[in-house]
Amino acid sequence: MSESFDFKIITQCRVCGSKELAFILSLGSIYVSDFVTDRVSAAEKTYPLELVLCDPGQGGCGLLQLRHTVNPEKMYGFYYYHSGTNAMMRKALLDITTCAEKKIDLKKGDMVLDIGCNDGTLLRSYRKRGIKLVGFDPAKNLVPEARVGTTKIINGYFDYEAFEENFAGKKASVCALVAQELASEAKEVCDAVILQEDFQRYAKDKKAVKKLVRENAYFIGQANIMPQVASAFGRVLGPKGKMPNPKAGCIVPPKASLKPLYDKLQNTIRVSAKTAPVVQCRLGNEKMSDEHITQNLKVVYDQLVHSLPNGEDNVKAAFLKLTMGRPVRVK
Numbered sequence: 001m002s003e004s005f006d007f008k009i010i011t012q013c014r015v016c017g018s019k020e021l022a023f024i025l026s027l028g029s030i031y032v033s034d035f036v037t038d039r040v041s042a043a044e045k046t047y048p049l050e051l052v053l054c055d056p057g058q059g060g061c062g063l064l065q066l067r068h069t070v071n072p073e074k075m076y077g078f079y080y081y082h083s084g085t086n087a088m089m090r091k092a093l094l095d096i097t098t099c100a101e102k103k104i105d106l107k108k109g110d111m112v113l114d115i116g117c118n119d120g121t122l123l124r125s126y127r128k129r130g131i132k133l134v135g136f137d138p139a140k141n142l143v144p145e146a147r148v149g150t151t152k153i154i155n156g157y158f159d160y161e162a163f164e165e166n167f168a169g170k171k172a173s174v175c176a177l178v179a180q181e182l183a184s185e186a187k188e189v190c191d192a193v194i195l196q197e198d199f200q201r202y203a204k205d206k207k208a209v210k211k212l213v214r215e216n217a218y219f220i221g222q223a224n225i226m227p228q229v230a231s232a233f234g235r236v237l238g239p240k241g242k243m244p245n246p247k248a249g250c251i252v253p254p255k256a257s258l259k260p261l262y263d264k265l266q267n268t269i270r271v272s273a274k275t276a277p278v279v280q281c282r283l284g285n286e287k288m289s290d291e292h293i294t295q296n297l298k299v300v301y302d303q304l305v306h307s308l309p310n311g312e313d314n315v316k317a318a319f320l321k322l323t324m325g326r327p328v329r330v331k
């Protein structure tokens with residue numbers, strides 16, 4: 001954070017913007033945290049701590065809030081408190097992750113994000129193995145400790161761009177439908193693996209297959225058991241356009257090496273038209289140069305035109321848009 005102010009005084013409610021802030025209490029001028037030790041030098045300053053109420057009697061929302069905003073760098077840039085040093089705090093954080101893991105069935109490869117992760121104690125308390133533990137924290141002194149046993153700690157305040165920079169693109173999850181020959185290779189490489197011996201179970205459980213379809217972008221199948229794949233999964237995968245696709249190389253021999261295919265699928269863009277004659281796909285992110293995005297657009301467009309029966313005559317219009325932006329017609 002590059003702001004260099006000491007502190008700011010608000011004149012409006014932090015939530016509703018009302019200017020009717022009623023004074024409630026002042027605790028005087030104090031150090032920014034309770035950890036005053038002999039490290040505190042004359043250079044370290046104190047700041048006012050004052051509560052105001054967004055006055056409901058004057059049409060305000062009733063939020064009790066601080067009147068002063070101290071420069072966050074001074075509050076959090078160096079942070080004395082480590083959650084991991086205190087048994088009570090460790091237990092409290094474990095309660096949070098235990099509760100979260102009960103509510104959400106985490107799967108290998110899933111990511112959990114802790115905003116203000118301190119020394120990483122909460123992240124490390126997740127029990128599920130193989131998940132990505134990601135944290136943001138502005139305190140420089142906590143980073144080395146937070147990085148132990150976690151996937152990625154970003155030293156800073158949470159912001160989406162920083163997040164996307166580190167985890168650009170969305171991973172395309174790949175599910176393998178294979179027999180014993182490919183079992184260990186598939187478990188090594190793919191995000192989900194269903195072995196032939198379990199096909200029957202899925203054939204009887206349409207709900208479970210639908211869940212697989214939701215969770216996976218691509219399915220690959222072992223060539224010599226494709227009839228069994230089709231009979232167990234075809235009814236659901238077919239209409240969704242997710243049957244293992246030979247053109248994409250998704251039907252593999254029993255002795256295949258799956259990593260190259262997996263990597264290729266990560267760079268594959270699939271477009272399909274379902275209920276309306278429109279196809280949509282992601283071309284890049286805001287960090288990419290205009291040239292790069294134009295190039296991606298051209299590749300997708302050329303491929304699409306190439307696959308259409310009447311080529312360019314089948315295309316009425318093309319649009320480009322930001323995730324939350326308005327579409328712009330491409331000429």
Ligand SMILES: [Zn+2]
Nearest residue numbers: 013016054061
């Ligand atoms: Zn308010």
